Amino acid sequence: MPQAIVFTLRPLTTAQVAGNLSRAAHAAILRLIQQADPALAARIHDDNGRKPLTVSNIWGLAGEPKVIVDPARDYHLRVTLLSDELEQIATDWTPAALAPLDLDGLEWRITARADSSAAHPWAGSATYQELAQPLLSRPDQLPSVWTFHLASPTTFRQRGLNVPLPLPDLVFGSLLEQWNASSELALPDEVRRFAAECLAINRYDLRSVASPTSGGVIQIGAVGRCSFRAINPDRYWRACIDVLARFAFFSGIGAGTTRGFGQARLLTKTDQPRQREAVDNGDTLSD
Numbered sequence: 001m002p003q004a005i006v007f008t009l010r011p012l013t014t015a016q017v018a019g020n021l022s023r024a025a026h027a028a029i030l031r032l033i034q035q036a037d038p039a040l041a042a043r044i045h046d047d048n049g050r051k052p053l054t055v056s057n058i059w060g061l062a063g064e065p066k067v068i069v070d071p072a073r074d075y076h077l078r079v080t081l082l083s084d085e086l087e088q089i090a091t092d093w094t095p096a097a098l099a100p101l102d103l104d105g106l107e108w109r110i111t112a113r114a115d116s117s118a119a120h121p122w123a124g125s126a127t128y129q130e131l132a133q134p135l136l137s138r139p140d141q142l143p144s145v146w147t148f149h150l151a152s153p154t155t156f157r158q159r160g161l162n163v164p165l166p167l168p169d170l171v172f173g174s175l176l177e178q179w180n181a182s183s184e185l186a187l188p189d190e191v192r193r194f195a196a197e198c199l200a201i202n203r204y205d206l207r208s209v210a211s212p213t214s215g216g217v218i219q220i221g222a223v224g225r226c227s228f229r230a231i232n233p234d235r236y237w238r239a240c241i242d243v244l245a246r247f248a249f250f251s252g253i254g255a256g257t258t259r260g261f262g263q264a265r266l267l268t269k270t271d272q273p274r275q276r277e278a279v280d281n282g283d284t285l286s287d
Contacts, residue, residue: 001084001087001125001126001127001128002080002081002082002125002126002127002128002131002182002247002250002251003080003081003087003090003115003124003125003250004078004079004080004122004123004124004125004249004250005078005079005080005081005090005093005113005114005115005123006076006077006078006113006114006119006120006122006123007076007077007078007079007093007110007112007113007114008074008075008076008110008111008112008113008114009058009074009075009076009077009101009108009109009110009111010071010072010073010074010075010108010109010111011069011070011071011075011106011107011108011109012071012100012106012107012108012109013071013106014068014069014070014071015068015069015106016066016067016068016069017061017066017067017068017069017103017104017106018065018066018067018104018212019061019064019065019066019067019212020057020061020211020212020260021057021058021061021103021104022055022056022057022058022259022260022261023259024102024103024104025055025056025057025058025077025101025103025260026055026258026259028101028102028103029053029055029079030044030045032089032093032098033086033089036089036092037085037089040085040086040089049181050177050178050181050182051257051258052081052082052083052085052086052181052182053079053080053081053082053083053086053258054078054079054080054250054251054252054257054258054262054263055077055078055079055258055259055260056076056077056078056079056152056260056263057152057260058075058076058077058103058108059075059076059077059078060073060074060075060076061075065212069106074111075108076120078122078123078263080249080250080251080252082178082182082250082251083182093110093113094113095110095111095112095113098110122263122265124249126246126250128182128183128184128185129185131183131243131246131247132183132185132243134238134239134240134242134243134246135185135236135239135240135243138235138239142235142238142239142242143238143242144229144230144233144238145202145227145228145229145230146227146228146241146242146245146266147203147225147226147227147228147266147267148166148171148225148226148227148228148245148248148253148264148265148266148267149224149225149264149265149267150166150206150222150223150224150225150226150253150262150263150264151223151263151264151265152221152223152260152261152262152263152264153209153210153211153219153220153221153222153223153260153261153262154166154221154222154223154253154254154261154262154264155219155220155221155222155254155255155256155261155262156170156174156254156255157255158170162219162220162255164208164220164221164222165222166201166204166206166222166226166253166254167201168195168196168199168200168201168228169192169193169195169196169199170254171195171228171253171254172191172192172195172199172241172244173192173195174253174254174255174262175244175245175247175248175251175253176189176191176192176244178247178251178252179243179244179247179251182251187240187243187244188240191237191240191241191244194232194234194237194240194241195241197232198230198231198232198234198237199228199229199230199231199241200228200229200231201226201227201228201229202227202228202229203225203226203227204224204225204226204227205224205225205226206222206223206224206225206226207222207223207224208220208221208222208223209221209222209223211260211261219256219261221254221256221261221262225267228241245266246266248264248265248266249264249265249266252264
């Protein structure tokens with residue numbers, strides 16, 4: 001059951017921190033996994049393929065190279081889990097049970113945990129069967145347009161290069177890889193070809209954001225909103241695309257999703273007129 005958890009946290013003291021703590025946050029979550037299952041933590045760390053989790057940056061940092069954090073203010077950390085093993089481990093990640101998280105030498109106390117969209121719009125859970133309903137139940141109505149909110153820098157790796165543009169085959173190719181790595185309900189590789197040949201970018205409102213990676217290297221990603229329209233009406237392939245679009249909320253999109261990149265979700269028709277383009281460079285992601 002894919003699960004998205006949003007933790008509320010506060011630093012124990014006023015301090016100056018890096019504006020991007022995503023790698024430190026990933027390391028802190030990996031330490032929690034290691035405490036419960038060292039072998040699983042080692043597999044996640046050593047695996048060069050798709051990881052069964054995503055970890056955001058700390059939401060609420062100002063996006064500058066250095067930021068002063070306030071122990072009287074709430075910040076947030078979003079973690080998504082894509083395997084039953086991780087979901088079971090995470091049941092113990094409660095504010096009462098967790099010790100402060102060490103993020104680059106500064107300790108942060110967990111004050112609350114949100115597991116549902118009622119508690120936070122970026123939290124929630126769904127089974128793979130529920131996400132696959134467009135294929136399993138064959139509904140009368142299927143969308144032909146899918147609009148994503150790319151809430152943190154989104155980029156892709158292609159032929160050894162970073163591609164900071166949400167091209168259809170890159171977006172749905174990355175979702176397909178993560179879905180097939182996580183779910184027993186495999187989708188065919190031809191989904192990527194359908195995305196490349198039969199999906200067109202419909203509308204977009206994007207901008208590029210520079211985010212530091214390890215060693216201070218800057219990586220560029222796209223944030224904002226992007227819509228894709230199917231120009232082929234085939235119901236089966238549209239259903240596959242719809243499954244992957246729904247999965248994006250949990251899997252993230254593109255490269256670097258374990259270190260803050262690719263936080264994304266599918267927007268509904270009711271979301272789009274009121275959606276605020278909160279970007280993970282300082283704002284708290286919200287409706």
